[in-house]
Every structure is written in C-alpha cells, then in structure tokens.
Amino acid sequence: MDILVTGGTVFASRYTAEYFASAGNNVYVLNRGNRTQPDNTTPVIADRHALGNILKGRHFHAVIDVTAYNADDVNDLLDGLGSFDSYILISSSAVYPETIRQPFSESDKCGPNIIWGKYGTDKISAENALFSRVPDAYAVRPPYLCGPMNNLHREAFVFECAEQDREFCLPKDGEMKLQFFHIGDMCRFIELILRTKPSQRIFNVGYADPVSIKEWAELCYRIVGKTPKFRHVTGDIPQRSYFPFYDYEYILDVTAMNSVMRELTPLETSMQESYEWFRNHRSSIIRKPLMNFIDQNFGKEKP
Secondary structure, eight states, X not given: OEEEEEOOSSHHHHHHHHHHHHTTOEXXXXXXXXXXXXXXXXXXXXXXXXXXTTTTTOEEEEEEEOSOOSHHHHHHHHHHOOEEEEEEEEOOGGGSOTTSOSSBOTTSOXXXXXXXXXXXXXXXXXXXXXXXXXXXXXXXXXXXXXXXTOOBTTHHHXXXXXXXXXXXXXXXXXXXXXXXXXXHHHHHHHHHHHHHOOSOOEEEOSOSSOEEHHHHHHHHHHHHTOOOOEEEEOSSOOGGGTSSSXXXXXXXXXXXXXXHOOOOOOHHHHHHHHHHHHHHOGGGOBOOTHHHHHHHHHOOOOO
C-alpha cells in the first residue's frame, strides 16, 4: 500500500511510519523536515497548513494522521490531499469528561475534561471535523502509550531512578490505576482496521486491565534489575512535581478493540522494549525537572 503518515519523526508517529515501512508498504511521511527522517520512508517536506498542490496528484491507500490536534489540522490536511481510500485519526482518551461513569465507552458523549483541558476539547474538534467530511473514517482513542521510541519522561524517569538506586516517591498509597497501550499494538490494530474495514468507526484501545502506579514502578525497577524502596507522598504537594502522571485515574472500555484484536503485547515486554530503546537514546528524552524537585524537597535518601 501507499500510506501517508503525518509526522514520522518522534515516538508514536515515527514508530508508526517505520512499522508500516518494515511491513513492505510505501510509506510517505509529512513533516517540515526539522528532524531526522524515519528509516525506509519517503519524506514529503511541507507544513500541513500550507500544502498547496504537493499532494494533489497522489493517491494513498491509507492516511494515518498521528499529529492532528485540532480541527484546523484535519481540515487543512484534507484540503491539501488528493484521493485516498482510508483515513485513520489517532485521537485520545482525553475526549471523555472526567465526570461520567467509567469505564468510558465509545458511545459516551465527549466533552471537556478538567485534567486535559484544551488538549481534550481540541481532539474532540479534530474528530468532529474529520467525520463531518469523511464519514467512513476511523478514530482511535488510546490511553497512555508506551514502548520503544517513547521520548516522554514517564517510564524513562522511573528507569533513571532505578539505575541510580533512588528511593521512589509514590503518590499516596500507590493504588492509583494507569491504563497503557503498547505502540506496536496500536500499529497492529491500525493494520487490522485497514484490512478488515470494521463497521464501527471509533475505537478505544489499550490493555483491558489497568495497573497500579506501585505495580508499574516495581515493574520498571525490576526490568533494570532493582527493587524500589518507596516514599509515600501525601498532602498538598502537586503530584506532577515529582511523579510523571497527573492525579487522575480513568479506564477505557476496550471490548470493541478486543473483538478485532485479541492478542496484545504483555506490559512487561512493552516496558522491556522501552528500556532497551531508552538505554541507547538517553539524549532523546524530553526531561522534566522531577529529580530536582525531589532532591530539593525530599532529600537524596537512597535505600
């Protein structure tokens, strides 16, 4: 297939481009050319908001839009495209209001979320723009993505703490749940959508079973070969000052996804792959000052 992937230079979009290229497809990546291009792909150097006629003469069997964050992103790309067969938008779990009953279902009404703010409402507008113009498009709503090429300071932060034998600062009792999804499984799911063309147009994706933040930290330490000693942080200290996730627990209902794709990469395997990538790409991590905050406010105690 001839596939257009937007972005293609970091984490989700880069993994997606290289995944479909490695499967033998002709992958074109649309970006502004400011970063290293993914392997075995053809770059289309342009701004999606000023495409002109650069894509008008091309036909794509699939457009995988990983980097659309609002309605303008979708509309400007659609205005600049020629013809295509399928369009898949990577949306977000942030489209669900935190006030409705969980687990969130694809049939639930979208709306503002106090945690995600404009990011969530912009993703809603991107979905609405797409479906108003391409009714048979697809939207995929993942929770937290994990796995190789993840340059966000999430599991990478825990790996660093483990490598340095740091005491790990855990919010409250450590029982807050997180829901993840392996980036490779997301690509496999997209591949299945393109192959089977299911009648459902919007899919939540992710591991069916969430993991507590304590279990997740223990897993990351174990992969490094360490056992964490925890400091349980209570009180009014903002959680994101010392921990890489918001104080917000949510669960997606992924029953529909499981009807299309039953086999998933185990979370432990995903984190192992993430650590192997991290070890060779430390400079790629977008670090946050979490350790500085911990050192200044909790000290540098080690187990």
